[in-house]
Amino acid sequence: xxxxxxxxxxxxxxxxxxxxxxxxxxxxxxxxxxxxxxxxxxxxxxxxxxxxxxxxxxxxxxxxxxxxxxxxxxxxxxxxxxxxxxxxxxxxxxxxxxxxxxxxxxxxxxxxxxxxxxxxxxxxxxxxxxxxxxxxxxxxxxxxxxxxxxxxxxxxxx
Numbered sequence: 001x002x003x004x005x006x007x008x009x010x011x012x013x014x015x016x017x018x019x020x021x022x023x024x025x026x027x028x029x030x031x032x033x034x035x036x037x038x039x040x041x042x043x044x045x046x047x048x049x050x051x052x053x054x055x056x057x058x059x060x061x062x063x064x065x066x067x068x069x070x071x072x073x074x075x076x077x078x079x080x081x082x083x084x085x086x087x088x089x090x091x092x093x094x095x096x097x098x099x100x101x102x103x104x105x106x107x108x109x110x111x112x113x114x115x116x117x118x119x120x121x122x123x124x125x126x127x128x129x130x131x132x133x134x135x136x137x138x139x140x141x142x143x144x145x146x147x148x149x150x151x152x153x154x155x156x157x158x
């Protein structure tokens with residue numbers, strides 16, 4: 001059970017802070033919801049408390065773990081399918097896990113592929129989305145500004 005003020009990650013959306021726990025009646029059914037603010041895009045999301053395990057809501061990584069994320073980003077590219085469709089689906093599955101190391105792998109692999117061969121429009125959007133998810137968690141884990149985290153990420157691939 002999370003509390004107001006907890007920093008959490010919502011897979012496919014990114015990291016944010018639980019601002020409230022509210023009870024709402026939707027379609028005649030009363031449920032308790034976490035009200036989460038995602039600083040990236042200034043979006044609010046309501047997540048049913050009972051669905052936390054299903055959606056994969058988890059705590060933001062500890063500050064010390066950010067170094068491991070950068071190790072993943074700096075490591076060698078893993079083998080990816082030559083078929084863009086299979087590659088896209090495999091990367092999407094990694095992002096859906098909500099595991100920051102898997103998201104970092106997607107960012108690394110797509111960033112390196114973009115430099116080598118370029119990316120399709122779909123993969124470019126996926127890279128941007130994965131970067132935002134990664135940056136949002138680094139921002140909350142390290143307590144830094146979004147621009148600063150983005151610059152550090154750019155430097156890894158410079």
